[in-house]
Amino acid sequence: xxxxxxxxxxxxxxxxxxxxxxxxxxxxxxxxxxxxxxxxxxxxxxxxxxxxxxxxxxxxxxxxxxxxxxxxxxxxxxxxxxxxxxxxxxxxxxxxxxxxxxxxxxxxxxxxxxxxxxxxxxxxxxxxxxxxxxxxxxxxxxxxxxxxxxxxxxxxxxxxxxxxxxxxxxxxxxxxxxxxxxxxxxxxxxxxxxxxxxxxxxxxxxxxxxxxxxxxxxxxxxxxxxxxxxxxxxxxxxxxxxxxxxxxxxxxxxxxxxxxxxxxxxxxxxxxxxxxxxxx
Amino acid sequence: xxxxxxxxxxxxxxxxxxxxxxxxxxxxxxxxxxxxxxxxxxxxxxxxxxxxxxxxxxxxxxxxxxxxxxxxxxxxxxxxxxxxxxxxxxxxxxxxxxxxxxxxxxxxxxxxxxxxxxxxxxxxxxxxxxxxxxxxxxxxxxxxxxxxxxxxxxxxxxxxxxxxxxxxxxxxxxxxxxxxxxxxxxxxxxxxxxxxxxxxxxxxxxxxxxxxxxxxxxxxxxxxxxxxxxxxxxxxxxxxxxxxxxxxxxxxxxxxxxxxxxxxxxxxxxxxxxxxxxxx
Amino acid sequence: xxxxxxxxxxxxxxxxxxxxxxxxxxxxxxxxxxxxxxxxxxxxxxxxxxxxxxxxxxxxxxxxxxxxxxxxxxxxxxxxxxxxxxxxxxxxxxxxxxxxxxxxxxxxxxxxxxxxxxxxxxxxxxxxxxxxxxxxxxxxxxxxxxxxxxxxxxxxxxxxxxxxxxxxxxxxxxxxxxxxxxxxxxxxxxxxxxxxxxxxxxxxxxxxxxxxxxxxxxxxxxxxxxxxxxxxxxxxxxxxxxxxxxxxxxxxxxxxxxxxxxxxxxxxxxxxxxxxxxxx
Numbered sequence: 001x002x003x004x005x006x007x008x009x010x011x012x013x014x015x016x017x018x019x020x021x022x023x024x025x026x027x028x029x030x031x032x033x034x035x036x037x038x039x040x041x042x043x044x045x046x047x048x049x050x051x052x053x054x055x056x057x058x059x060x061x062x063x064x065x066x067x068x069x070x071x072x073x074x075x076x077x078x079x080x081x082x083x084x085x086x087x088x089x090x091x092x093x094x095x096x097x098x099x100x101x102x103x104x105x106x107x108x109x110x111x112x113x114x115x116x117x118x119x120x121x122x123x124x125x126x127x128x129x130x131x132x133x134x135x136x137x138x139x140x141x142x143x144x145x146x147x148x149x150x151x152x153x154x155x156x157x158x159x160x161x162x163x164x165x166x167x168x169x170x171x172x173x174x175x176x177x178x179x180x181x182x183x184x185x186x187x188x189x190x191x192x193x194x195x196x197x198x199x200x201x202x203x204x205x206x207x208x209x210x211x212x213x214x215x216x217x218x219x220x221x222x223x224x225x226x227x228x229x230x231x232x233x234x235x236x237x238x239x240x241x242x243x244x245x246x247x248x249x250x251x252x253x254x255x256x257x258x259x260x261x262x263x264x265x266x267x268x269x270x271x272x273x274x275x276x277x278x279x280x
Numbered sequence: 281x282x283x284x285x286x287x288x289x290x291x292x293x294x295x296x297x298x299x300x301x302x303x304x305x306x307x308x309x310x311x312x313x314x315x316x317x318x319x320x321x322x323x324x325x326x327x328x329x330x331x332x333x334x335x336x337x338x339x340x341x342x343x344x345x346x347x348x349x350x351x352x353x354x355x356x357x358x359x360x361x362x363x364x365x366x367x368x369x370x371x372x373x374x375x376x377x378x379x380x381x382x383x384x385x386x387x388x389x390x391x392x393x394x395x396x397x398x399x400x401x402x403x404x405x406x407x408x409x410x411x412x413x414x415x416x417x418x419x420x421x422x423x424x425x426x427x428x429x430x431x432x433x434x435x436x437x438x439x440x441x442x443x444x445x446x447x448x449x450x451x452x453x454x455x456x457x458x459x460x461x462x463x464x465x466x467x468x469x470x471x472x473x474x475x476x477x478x479x480x481x482x483x484x485x486x487x488x489x490x491x492x493x494x495x496x497x498x499x500x501x502x503x504x505x506x507x508x509x510x511x512x513x514x515x516x517x518x519x520x521x522x523x524x525x526x527x528x529x530x531x532x533x534x535x536x537x538x539x540x541x542x543x544x545x546x547x548x549x550x551x552x553x554x555x556x557x558x559x560x
Numbered sequence: 561x562x563x564x565x566x567x568x569x570x571x572x573x574x575x576x577x578x579x580x581x582x583x584x585x586x587x588x589x590x591x592x593x594x595x596x597x598x599x600x601x602x603x604x605x606x607x608x609x610x611x612x613x614x615x616x617x618x619x620x621x622x623x624x625x626x627x628x629x630x631x632x633x634x635x636x637x638x639x640x641x642x643x644x645x646x647x648x649x650x651x652x653x654x655x656x657x658x659x660x661x662x663x664x665x666x667x668x669x670x671x672x673x674x675x676x677x678x679x680x681x682x683x684x685x686x687x688x689x690x691x692x693x694x695x696x697x698x699x700x701x702x703x704x705x706x707x708x709x710x711x712x713x714x715x716x717x718x719x720x721x722x723x724x725x726x727x728x729x730x731x732x733x734x735x736x737x738x739x740x741x742x743x744x745x746x747x748x749x750x751x752x753x754x755x756x757x758x759x760x761x762x763x764x765x766x767x768x769x770x771x772x773x774x775x776x777x778x779x780x781x782x783x784x785x786x787x788x789x790x791x792x793x794x795x796x797x798x799x800x801x802x803x804x805x806x807x808x809x810x811x812x813x814x815x816x817x818x819x820x821x822x823x824x825x826x827x828x829x830x831x832x833x834x835x836x837x838x839x840x
Contacts, residue, residue, distance in 0.1 A: 001310060006299070011733035012748040013293070013573065014600040017808070019566070022595060023619035030470070030621055031561060032355040035302060035314075036593075040294040043749070044818045056296035059303035059412065061310060063495050072818050075793025106414070126758070126790040132619065188292040189323070209815035233355025248409035258324045281590060286579070293573065315582060315594075336576035339583035339692065341590055372579070468572040469603070478686070512687040513635025525739040528689035538604045539630050 002097050003090075005139050008037035008052060008068040009131055010044065016130070021067075021136035024101045024120050028140035037066070044072040046097030047164045051184050054101035055249035057089060065143040068093040075127035079133055080114040082142065083161070084089040090149065092139050094130075097164040102168070108158045109146050114138055117152035132274075154168050166271050171196045178204050183251065184214070185269040190260025192267060193253045194275055198246040204277070206230050210278040212244055214254065216265075218273050228254065241273060244277075282309075283370075285419045286340060287349040288317035288332060289411055290324065290473040293512040296301050297409070301347075301416035301455045304400050307444040308420035317346070326377030331464050334381035335367060335529035341436040345423040347415050348373040355407030360414055362422065362432045363441070370429065372419050376411075384447070394418055395433035398436045446551050451476045458484050462496070463531065468509040470540025472547060474555055477524035484557070486510050490523055491560045494534065496545075498553050507560050508534065524557075562589075563650075566620060566698045568597035568612060568628040569691055570604065577689070581627075584680050588700035597626070602775030604632040607724045611744050614661035615809035616826045617649060625703040628653040630640045635687035640674040640694055642702065642712045643721070650709065652699050654690075657724040664727070674698055675713035682826035708809025727742050728829050738764050742776070742833040743811065752827060753813045754835055758806040764837075766790050771840045774805055774814065776825075778833050784825050787840050788814065804837075 005025060011017040022034050037056055042048040048123030057066055071078075071094045079095040086107035091099060092114075097109065120137040141147040154219035171180035171194070178196055185192040206212055208231055216224040229237050230244040232273045234257040244259065255261045267273070285305060290295040302314050320327040329350035333552055337346055350372045351358075359375040366387040371379060372394075379388065400417040421427040452461035452476070458476055465472040486492055488511055496504040509517050510524040514537040517523045522541065527533030535541045549552070565585060571577040582594050597616055602608040606658045609630035617626055628670060631638075639655040646667035652674075659668065680697040701707040713715055731740035731754070737757055745752040766772055776784040789797050790804040794817040797803045802821065807813030815821045827833070 004306065004310070006303075008296075011596065013596075014748050015746055016568075016598045016612050019595065019616045020599040020619045020808075023616065023621070025563065025568075025626075026595075027619070030564070031567050035299065036293075036308075037299040038293065038296045046769075052296050056299045056303065059300045061303070061307050064303075073795045076795035126808050128794065130812075131531070132808065140636055186295055188294050207747050234408065235353045235356035244553055246406050248300075248406050248412065250406075253408075284586065286583075315579065315586075316573075317579040318573065318576045326565050336583065341579045341583070341587050344583075370795070373711075403609045466575055468574050478648070514688065515611050515633045515636035525688055528580075528686050528692065530686075533688075 002032060002145070003143050004033045004035055004060070004228075005143050006035050006037050006064050006066045007039070007136070008041060008049065008066070008070075009039045010041040010124065011039050011050070011131065013039050017131065024132055024136050025140040028137065028146065029144035030144055041070050044070065046070055046184050047166055048184060049098040049102070050100040050102070052094045052162060053091065053098065054105060056211065057091070057102060058106060059068045060089070062088040064089050065139045066091045067139045068098050069131035069135050070098060071096065071130060073131050079110050080130065082114060082149065083111040084109045084149055090142060092135050092142070095162050097162050099160065099161050100163040100167050101160060103158070103163065108161065110149075110155060111161055112149065112153045118152065119215065134197050136160050143151060152223050169195060169271055171200065173200055173204055174203050177277060179274065179276040181271050182267070182269045182273040182275060185267065189255060190262045190264070191247070191253050191255030192262060192269060193247050193249060193251040196252045198250050198252060201246065201252045206279075208232055213280045214257045214276045215276045216267065216273065218268070234258065282299045282312060282425070283343045283345050283423050284313045284315055284340070284348045285423050286315050286317050286431050287319070287416070288321060288329065288346070288350075289319045290321040291411065292318050297411065300409075304416050307452065308417065308426065309424035312420060312423055321350050324350065325534050326350055327380070327446055328464060330380040330382070330444060331379040332377065334385060337371070337382060338386060340369070342368040343372045344369050345419045346371045347419045348378050348413035349415050350378060351376065351410060354410050360410065361391050362394060362418065362429065363391040364389045364429055370422060372415050372422070375442050377442050377517060379441050380447050381444040383438070383441060383443065388441065390429075391438050391441055392429070392433045393437050398432065430492030435503055436542040449475060449551055451480065453480055453484055456485050456559040457557060459554065459556040461551050462547070463548045463557060465542050465547065465549040467542060469535060470542045471527070471530040471533050471545070472542060472549065473500070473527050473529060476532045478530050478532060481526065481532045486559075488512055493558045493560045494524065494549065495556045496553065498548070503547065514538065562592060562705070563625050563703050564593045564620070565703050566595050566603060566624050566626045567599070567696070568590075568609065568626070568630075569599045570601040570609070570630045571599050571691065573599050577691065577832055580689075581692045582694045584692055585700040588697065588706065589704035589840050592700060592703055600603070601630050604630065606630055607660070607726055608656040610660040610742060611723060613651065614753050617651070617662060620649070620665060622648040624649050625699045626651045627699045628658050629695050630658060631656065631690060634690050640690065640718065640749065642674060642698065642709065643671040644669045644709055650702060651697060652695050655722050657722050659721050660727050661720070663721060663723065668708070668721065668808035670715060671718050671721055672709065672713045672715050678712065685698040694836050697741040699768050704839050712773050729831055730754060730789060733764055736765050737837060739834065739836040742827070742829045742835060745827065745829040747822065749815060750822045750824070751807070751815030752822060752829060753807050753811040756812045758810050758812060759793070760807050761806065761812045768792055773838045773840045774804065775836045776833065777828065778828070783827065795816065
C-alpha cells in the first residue's frame with residue numbers, strides 16, 4: 001500500500017491553489033491518497049508551520065509523505081528539501097525553519113536537496129507556485145515509488161537544516177514556578193500555548209485543582225495578571241473563567257471555558273509575549 | 281467494503297486538530313475512507329451539531345460511521361456514546377444533545393456508552409482532545425471491524441439520551457397562519473430556517489407565488505415586518521428582495537435573493553427570535 | 561479506474577451542504593473518489609467560477625468529472641448542462657457563464673442539457689439545492705459509468721453556451737506598454753490578476769528586474785500610480801514592496817512581498833478597475 005500524502009500550506013482553501021497541487025499529484029499517480037493537514041498556517045511564517053507539523057505528524061502512520069509549503073522565499077535561492085525522519089516519515093518543504101521542531105522531537109535521519117530536474121510544468125516559466133510545480137510533484141514521485149528517497153537529490157548534513165531562532169528560548173523551570181513565552185495561539189478557540197511542555201510543567205510540582213498566579217507581559221506592560229486554576233479540562237471552571245491545562249499538542253495551555261482568551265484579553269503570540277507562573 | 285467515517289466538529293480547519301483525528305484513524309486502519317461533514321459547527325453548541333447531523337446524515341449510505349465532536353464538557357463526566365440509528369448508521373458523539381434531531385427523525389435502535397478502555401494515547405495525560413483520543417479512535421475500531429457495536433461498551437436506554445430543550449418548542453400551525461422561532465441560520469448565505477418543516481408549512485395552505493405577511497420579533501421588539509413572496513426558489517423575486525421557500529434541510533426558510541438576510545436586517549437565531557406568518 | 565469527481569461551489573465549508581452533495585454521490589457509488597476544487601468561489605458569480613475552473617482544471621487528469629455549482633438561478637429555467645472538453649474532461653454546471661474560459665482555452669467538444677429525469681430526491685419538492693439533487697447526482701451517474709455522456713440529455717450547439725461579457729474585453733498590447741483591467745484578485749494573499757496572459761506580457765518586451773510604471777484607476781480616480789519592479793517572484797523586492805510577476809494561473813499579477821496589496825491600497829476587481837503599464 002502506498003503512503004498517504006499529507007499537505008500543509010498557508011494558501012487557505014479560499015481559492016483553487018490546493019486543488020491544483022492535488023491535480024498534479026493525481027496526474028503522477030491517480031491511486032495516491034491525499035489528505036489535508038492544514039491550509040491556514042499563518043502566512044509566510046515557518047515557525048507556525050514547524051509547530052503545526054510537530055503537533056500533527058506523530059499521529060500519522062510512519063512512512064507518510066508530508067508536504068509543507070509556507071514559503072515566503074518561493075522562487076529565490078532558498079533550498080527545497082526532503083527530510084527522512086527517524087520514524088520513516090518524509091517531509092518535503094522549503095528549508096526555511098519549517099523542520100525546527102521535528103528535528104528535535106522525532107529527529108531527522110537524512111536530508112536531501114531536491115534536484116532541480118524534479119519539476120512539473122517545465123515549459124511554463126512561473127516561479128511563484130512551487131507547491132504545485134515542485135513540492136507536490138516531488139511528493140507524488142516519492143509516494144508512488146517512481147523515485148526513491150536517494151533519487152530526490154544530493155544529501156546534505158542534517159546539522160545544516162535551518163532552525164527558527166525562537167526555538168533557542170528555553171523556559172525557566174523551578175519548584176512551583178516557571179516562566180517562558182507564548183509560543184503560539186489558536187485564534188479559533190482563543191487558547192494560547194506556552195513554550196513549556198506538559199512534561200516539564202508536571203515536574204514543577206503544581207497539582208490539579210490548585211490556583212496558579214499567571215502574569216503575561218508584552219512590551220514592558222502587564223497584560224494579564226490573575227490567579228488561574230490548573231485543571232484537567234475546561235469544564236472544571238465556570239464558563240468564561242480562565243483555566244490552565246495540559247494541552248493536546250503537548251504544551252501547557254491557557255484558555256477560557258467556552259470563551260476566547262486571546263480576543264477577550266487582547267493577547268497575541270511570539271517571544272515578546274512573556275509569562276510567569278507562581279504558586280499562589 | 282468498509283463504511284466511510286464522516287467527521288463533524290467545531291474545531292474549524294484553521295489548525296491541525298482535524299488532521300490529528302484523521303491520523304489516528306489511519307493508524308488503526310490505513311484503508312479507512314474519511315470524509316468531512318462540517319468543521320465549523322457553532323462552537324460549544326450541541327443544538328447546532330444536532331441540526332447539522334439532521335440535515336446531512338440521511339444523504340449518506342446506511343452504515344456510515346458518523347463522528348460528531350462538539351463537546352464543551354470534554355474531560356468531565358458527560359457520557360461518550362455510540363448510537364446505532366434505525367437505518368444502520370452509527371453516530372459516535374458526546375451524549376450532550378447532539379443526537380436530539382436524529383432520535384426523532386431516523387430514530388435510534390440502540391445506544392452504548394463508550395468503554396473507558398477505548399482510548400488512544402493511553403500514556404499521555406491529556407484530557408482536552410477526546411475527538412482524537414476517544415471519538416475518532418472509537419470510530420476507526422468500529423468502521424474497520426476491529427470491534428463490533430456490542431463491544432463498544434454497555435447499552436443504556438435510548439430514552440435516557442440527552443435532548444436539547446429547544447426541541448420541545450413546537451410551532452403553532454393553522455389555516456393560512458403559522459408561528460414559531462428561528463431554529464438556525466446560515467451566516468455564509470444569510471438565510472434563516474424556522475422550526476416549521478416544509479411538510480407542515482404546505483399543510484397551512486399558502487400557495488407558491490403568494491405574498492405572506494412575516495413578522496420577526498426579538499426581546500419584545502419587531503425586527504422584521506414585511507410581506508414576503510413564497511416561491512420555489514430565490515430567482516422568482518428581484519435581486520435583494522426577501523423570499524420564503526421550502527429549504528434544502530426540510531424546513532421553511534427565508535433569505536434575500538443574492539443577498540444576506542441575517543446581515544442586512546441584523547437577524548440572529550434561537551428560541552427568543554420568534555416569527556409569525558399570516559395571509560396578507 | 562473510475563474518474564475522480566472534482567467539486568467547486570460557492571457554498572463555503574461552514575455548513576453541511578458540500579457533505580450532502582458528497583453523500584448523494586456515495587449513495588450512487590461508494591467507490592467514487594471525490595475531491596474539492598474550491599468551495600469559496602465569490603457568491604453568485606459565474607465569472608469567478610469560470611476563472612477558477614480555468615486555473616485548476618488543466619492540472620487534473622483528463623477524464624476528470626468536474627462539478628461547478630455557482631448558481632444564482634437555481635430552480636429557475638436556466639439550463640443545467642454537461643460539457644465534454646476537448647481533452648476528455650467533463651464539466652457539469654449551470655450554463656450561466658461558468659464555462660466561458662474553458663470554452664476558449666481547452667475548448668468544448670460537445671455539450672448536453674441535463675435531462676430533467678436525472679434527479680435525486682424526486683419525491684421531495686425542494687428547488688434550492690440542485691448541487692445535491694441534480695449536479696452532484698448527475699456527476700455520480702457519469703463517473704460511475706451508470707450513464708454515458710450521450711445518456712445525460714440532448715446535445716445543443718457549443719456556440720450557444722453562455723459566456724460572461726467581461727470576457728470580451730481584450731487587453732491593449734504594445735511595445736513596452738499594455739493596458740487592461742483587474743480580472744480577479746485573491747483576498748487571502750491580496751494579489752491581483754490582470755486580463756493579460758503571461759505569454760502576452762512577455763511579448764510586450766519588458767525584462768525581469770526592470771521597473772514598470774503601473775497606474776490603476778477606478779471610477780475616474782487613480783488609485784495606484786507607482787513604479788513597480790517586474791520580477792520572477794516576490795522575494796526579489798524588499799518586504800512590503802510591490803512586485804509584478806507572471807502568475808501561477810497564467811496571467812500577469814501584482815502583489816506586495818509578504819503583504820496584502822488589495823487591503824493596503826483598497827483595491828477591488830472587475831472591468832471598472834483599469835490598469836496601464838508603461839516603460840518607466
